[in-house]
Amino acid sequence: MEIIKNFGIDPILLGAQIVNFLIVLFILRKFLYKPILDTLKKRRDKISEGLKVTEEANVRLEKIAKDEKTILRNAENQVKKLLEDAKKEASDLLRKAEDLTKVKTDRLLLEARQQISLETREAGNKLEKKISILAIDFIRKSIPSLFSRNDQEIAVKNVLGKLKKIS
């Protein structure tokens, strides 16, 4: 006790200071620390929530990027498939058109051949007719001079013989 007094410490004052300190501590704790701590907690929570959201967003972003890649790959595949289908279809159409053209050409060719054949036959017939008529005309004009009176007499006698047979 003596020592404490030597150091200048008054126990009553110390007790009062302790009480004061406790009162101040209580007040600070009640009105200052708690709201600050609450605010800090809220802020920590918010930050934590923000980080979580960011993490989720990153995850979602990654997923979206992955999905995008998948979609792009799918789209690319679809486009490739479409292109292949289109090429195949175009090829089929071309082949069909070629086949159709060939059929049409063949038919036209056949018709043309038939027409040519018909016209050739007709021309041949006309020519035969002309030649025959010319030949007969030629005979008509050339033959009379070839027969003598005697030939004509024989022919008339021949007619007479036939006439006798009939009558």
Add this chain to the structure above:
Amino acid sequence: MTIKLLKQLINYSYNNNLLNPKNVNRIAGLLNRSDLKQYIRAIKIQERKLSVFIDVPINNVSVKGKFKEIFPNKKIVWNIDPLLMLGAKITNDDMLFEMNLKNTLDKILLSIEQDYD
């Protein structure tokens, strides 16, 4: 004019299958215009019935007599047609006997024209 009367007039106009011009002239003088037309037409028909028309390519055929034998009661009318070759054309009333080169050529020509048309 009746057909019967026309036949009588035709009979009267012919003597032994030969036309009697004297009788014909007499009848013609008695007929009016339309009857005369009928009479002439009937005479023409009768003439054709009593005649044989023979077309030959040459004149003075040596077998003329033989044709007379075939058509004893008919008047033979000769006609020269140089276009008839190697044969003759005989018209007896409505019968036609044609055997000559011209006819053959005509038939061939007709056949050709029919075949190619």
